[in-house]
Amino acid sequence: MEAAKNDPPPLPTKHSILPKYKHTLAIHSKARPSCLSHDRETTPSFIGFRNLMVLVLIAGNLRLVVENYMKYGVLIGFSPGxxxxxxxxxxxxxxxxxxxxxxxxxxxxxxxxxxxxxxxxxxxxxxxxxxxxxxxxxxxxxxxxxxxxxxxxxxxxxxxxxxxxxxxxxxxxxxxxxxxxxxxxxxxxxxxxxxxxxxxxxxxxxxxxxxxxxxxxxxxxxxxxxxAPTLVYQPVYPRSEKFRMSFFLKRFGEMIGLSVAIWFLTQQYAVPTLRNSLTAIDRLNLAHILERLMKLSTISTVVWLCGFFAVFQSGLNALAEVMRFGDREFYSDWWNSASLGGYWRMWNRPVYQFMKRHIYAPLRGRGWRHGPASTMVFLFSAVLHEMLVGLPTKNIIGVAFAGMMAQLPLIAVTLPLEKMHGTSASTVGNMIFWTSFCLVGQPFAALCYFFAYSLRN
Amino acid sequence: MEAAKNDPPPLPTKHSILPKYKHTLAIHSKARPSCLSHDRETTPSFIGFRNLMVLVLIAGNLRLVVENYMKYGVLIGFSPGxxxxxxxxxxxxxxxxxxxxxxxxxxxxxxxxxxxxxxxxxxxxxxxxxxxxxxxxxxxxxxxxxxxxxxxxxxxxxxxxxxxxxxxxxxxxxxxxxxxxxxxxxxxxxxxxxxxxxxxxxxxxxxxxxxxxxxxxxxxxxxxxxxAPTLVYQPVYPRSEKFRMSFFLKRFGEMIGLSVAIWFLTQQYAVPTLRNSLTAIDRLNLAHILERLMKLSTISTVVWLCGFFAVFQSGLNALAEVMRFGDREFYSDWWNSASLGGYWRMWNRPVYQFMKRHIYAPLRGRGWRHGPASTMVFLFSAVLHEMLVGLPTKNIIGVAFAGMMAQLPLIAVTLPLEKMHGTSASTVGNMIFWTSFCLVGQPFAALCYFFAYSLRN
Missing domain, CATH: 1.20.58 (Methane Monooxygenase Hydroxylase; Chain G, domain 1)
Structure with missing residues (x-):
């Protein structure tokens, strides 16, 4: 508690029977509303709460790390067999x-x-x-x-x-x-x-x-x-001027580091959570399934973000540097997207560009309207997703397919939010995107395939 | 995946053996760095990650709510006895x-x-x-x-x-x-x-x-x-013009609602966590104590924020409205404070004003330097804190006293950060404040007094 700089207390004197400082200062000299009252004309900054949020997230998850360690010890072990x-x-x-x-x-x-x-x-x-x-x-x-x-x-x-x-x-x-x-x-x-x-x-x-x-x-x-880091053939591509070894090594190092991180996170945190969820799914205990889903959502989001960065920023940039491939727009800022449509346009540019050039635009060229052409694109993509997940796990259960097809109604729902251009509309759209995609969709799909895979093995 | 608005595909014609749309569009037409690369001149917005953080916090804590419910059911019950x-x-x-x-x-x-x-x-x-x-x-x-x-x-x-x-x-x-x-x-x-x-x-x-x-x-x-909602006597105070019943009822309602919320949160979440920590403290199991501390930190922060709002915004404003007390500055935006010193100046203005007017300024008036005068203020405050916590729980163990006295070195450490005025310096200072105060200090003190209280009962 320090005095405000603008009213330094007077120096003491010996002439009065009391020191010159008077306890009579008018602290309350004018009427004013509280900082958070609606009466105030200005809204205070809440940046401190953002910092608190970061810290609570760290503390909360650090706690789960300690809990996980106390419960399982270290689960990682490398067996070449x-x-x-x-x-x-x-x-x-x-x-x-x-x-x-x-x-x-x-x-x-x-x-x-x-x-x-x-x-x-x-x-x-x-x-x-x-x-x-x-x-x-x-x-x-x-x-x-x-x-x-x-x-x-x-x-x-x-x-x-x-x-x-x-x-x-x-x-x-x-x-x-x-x-x-x-x-x-x-x-x-x-x-x-x-x-x-x-x-x-x-x-x-x-x-x-x-x-x-x-x-x-x-x-x-x-x-x-x-x-070349693209799915679209061109006889000629824009090229970068020269191969920069330091750039390549940094991106490559990031990719290795993130891959190790993903492997560790999956083994230490995702696998036990998935294993523990098997009984819950088996008994169809809804509260427990929900609890598992929410526990999984954090780790799956972290793994997803690491994976995105490892592939689209580090991996493709490293490859592009080696190939001196100039156009590095492998993604744009999808994390801010106010709609599901925006997300699918932004997160994976190579696939988006392929779809646009070789499926969507030709269909439009043949006179198809936007809706059916988009549906074709997502149908094509849904089949590929199901192949990518269903074939290696030997479970063609259609969840990946359904997940991709479910994007169409979600895109339709969030399209108006994107078009409103207001901050709160785009915040709502962005939250719908994160919730449907990272917090519900992916952990749910992971649970389904893990459950089906475990049933077979 | 929708085509960009600026290149509508050409309409089909029947004159060529193929439709007019060509699959030859140059998707990669110029070299450009990735969105997150340092090569880029502009940094993209990361507002979407703030939204994700909010959602992960909600999901993570909702999960703990479900887990708590599955473990304990509803712990709340009203017994007038x-x-x-x-x-x-x-x-x-x-x-x-x-x-x-x-x-x-x-x-x-x-x-x-x-x-x-x-x-x-x-x-x-x-x-x-x-x-x-x-x-x-x-x-x-x-x-x-x-x-x-x-x-x-x-x-x-x-x-x-x-x-x-x-x-x-x-x-x-x-x-x-x-x-x-x-x-x-x-x-x-x-x-x-x-x-x-x-x-x-x-x-x-x-x-x-x-x-x-x-x-x-x-x-x-x-x-x-x-x-009057002040600790500082003045013969005359600034007064508000008239008593606004709706304002009073809103503030009073907030206070009641928040008090119920605090009571519920404490009974349902804090008490089980505190109880479970007794064995950990008893055995001095450090990892487990740490885990308990982190589990407690979230709930104690939430309770603390609710309590702050209930008392300083709702309670004191309701009282001030009844008393037509004009100066409602019971706090300012302490959540943004870049130093511990700033926090103590801002969060509890009535006590700060008392200390400044009746302890700090008179001591300065008698020729004391800033350091000793501040120390006196915190010593006084530390004794009162220990009385407020130690007497009702019958445990004068000195933790509240020590906690207040520990503010002095923390204030000294964060003072340079506050004076730097840079964004990152104030973020660091703000994070030190939240960590030392809400995430470590308060839950630690709560654990200590709960443990001592349990030993006596």
Missing amino acids: SFRPGDVRLGLLCYLMVPGHLFIAYLVELAAAAQARQAQAMQKKTDESKPVKLRVQWRLIAFAHALNATLCLSVTSAAVYWDIDHPLIGTLCELHAVIVWLKLLSYAFTNRDLRDSYLENHPVPEIYQSCPYPENITVNNLTYFWW | SFRPGDVRLGLLCYLMVPGHLFIAYLVELAAAAQARQAQAMQKKTDESKPVKLRVQWRLIAFAHALNATLCLSVTSAAVYWDIDHPLIGTLCELHAVIVWLKLLSYAFTNRDLRDSYLENHPVPEIYQSCPYPENITVNNLTYFWW
């Missing part, structure tokens, strides 16, 4: 199959390019439009691409479902197969339309002019696309 | 003693005022300075006040310590006694100096001029001070 050798071998085989499919796609495009060159030479001579023969050949090319891509995805999927036991290896294989499958589709679609433009002398985007069709049909060009 | 009739009778007696002490103080001042009037009349005639006789009489007056005030506090304290069993009744009695004691001191000091000014023709603050000394020595004036 936890992966079956057969799984590792088959996983590697699936991985090595991929260049084969890419090479086939390259050969198909090479043949198509040769035909296109021939056709253009003919056109110049005879000045006639594309012959019927070419149209038939193009259908053959499309069929060859479709067969190749489908084989790429289905062989891996079958192997993952029937032969790979470990869910982690299975998920990695399936994820890789899906990514390459999408890349093959993008490669085929883009080159078809580049060929079309080439024959019809349509203009192509300016950035492609340094490598006009069919010069882009080379093994090098396709290999770059294979490793 | 929980207060001993003897306690209630004695508590009421202590309460009713107070007007007696106030009346004695009034009589003492009445005598002093009569003398002062006489002396002034003499002075006017003889024009001499205050005689020695007056000085002796003033010492008598001071002695009478001291005796009266000391009796007021000590009789109640003794009754609370030896005869009142229930800690709640004891705390209320002791709190009331301390408040009236402080008011008696302020009344005596202020009137002494008003008298001094009256005799020496010193000017007094402007606001007092509507009721100059000795006109303020009336039963009405003292009764108003008794009920």
Whole structure:
């Protein structure tokens, strides 16, 4: 308790029988409302409560860490035998199959390019439009691409479902197969339309002019696309000036650190919570299931955020640095999104860009309205999500599919909130997003698949 | 996933062998860093994470509510027999003693005022300075006040310590006694100096001029001070224009609601946590004590905030409305304080104002430096805190005293942070305040007194 700077107490004197300081200072000299009263014209800052919130979150979860330690001790242990050798071998085989499919796609495009060159030479001579023969050949090319891509995805999927036991290896294989499958589709679609433009002398985007069709049909060009952090094929990409080793090492270090953190968090906190929930689900004890869901929601949100950062910030930036890939917009600030629609547009830009370029926009181009075109996109995405989760865990129970399809009504509900542009509307929308996605959706899905997986094992 | 508004896909045509939409759109057209990269010039907003934090806090604590319910059911039950009739009778007696002490103080001042009037009349005639006789009489007056005030506090304290069993009744009695004691001191000091000014023709603050000394020595004036929401005596206070019934009812309703909430939270959440901690303290199991402390910290912070609002916003504003007391600055925005010093200046303005006017400023007036004067203030406050907690629980274990004295080093440590005026410095200071005060200090003190209280019972 220190005196305000503006009224220093008077110095003592010896002349009075009492020191000069008087206890008569008028402390209450004017009427004024309390700081939190509505009578006040200004609202005080509440920044201190934000700090308190952070601290209570830390204290509350630190307590759970101590409780977990007292209950379970350290659950982490590294046993190299936890992966079956057969799984590792088959996983590697699936991985090595991929260049084969890419090479086939390259050969198909090479043949198509040769035909296109021939056709253009003919056109110049005879000045006639594309012959019927070419149209038939193009259908053959499309069929060859479709067969190749489908084989790429289905062989891996079958192997993952029937032969790979470990869910982690299975998920990695399936994820890789899906990514390459999408890349093959993008490669085929883009080159078809580049060929079309080439024959019809349509203009192509300016950035492609340094490598006009069919010069882009080379093994090098396709290999770059294979490793580039994008699902959308372009003959030419914006490139960064040079490879920065320190940037790469930092991103790579982050990725390793976060992966270890995720592994630790999952083993030490998520697995016991999931295990303890099995009895609750078995007995359909609703209060207990709810309690488990809420306990899981914090850890699943933390793991999710770590995973997002590890993949989209650290991983893709590290890869992009190696590839000198210039466009690093792998995500934008989805955490502020005021609607589910905004979230899906922002969090995973590579997939969003693929969907927009190769599914949504073509459908719109064929005259579809926004609603059905969006529904198609989410249907496609829902099937892929179910494959990614259901195949490695051998539980095609449709929860991931349903979760993706449930986005459509949620997007419709939060769309008005996004359009209102007010702070409180966007706060409400943002909270709906976090609650539906991180606090309910993901832990619920995790519980479902864990329960189904445990029933099988 | 919706197309950006600025590139509507072209409409389909029948003239080409393919629809006009081309899959060749350049998605990656320029190099740009990721949203969270340091390469970016602007930092994105993180407001969404604040929302997430709120939701995780809610979910985490809702889970604890469910867990608590599954473990204990509903612990609340109202038994009117929980207060001993003897306690209630004695508590009421202590309460009713107070007007007696106030009346004695009034009589003492009445005598002093009569003398002062006489002396002034003499002075006017003889024009001499205050005689020695007056000085002796003033010492008598001071002695009478001291005796009266000391009796007021000590009789109640003794009754609370030896005869009142229930800690709640004891705390209320002791709190009331301390408040009236402080008011008696302020009344005596202020009137002494008003008298001094009256005799020496010193000017007094402007606001007092509507009721100059000795006109303020009336039963009405003292009764108003008794009920006014302040510890600092002034002959005249700023008044609000009129009593607003709706304002009063709202504040009163808030106070009742919050009191019920505090009672519920304490019974349902704090008491089981405290009970469970007894074994941990008994065995000196450090990890377990820490876990209990952290579990307690959330509930104690919530109870503390509810209590603060109930007393300082709702209670004192309701009382002030009834008394038409104008100066409602019972607190300012202490939750943002960047230092412990700031907190103690802001959270409890009535006590701060008393300390400043009647202890700190007079000591400074006598030539004390800031450090020793502050130390005196905290020493005084520490003794009162120990009395308020130690006497009703019959455990004068010195933890409240030590807690108050520990503020001095904490204030010294956080003072530089407050003076830096930077955002991060004040955030650090604010976090030190919350941690030391709400997350560690209070739950620790609660644990200590609960443990000591349980040992005795």
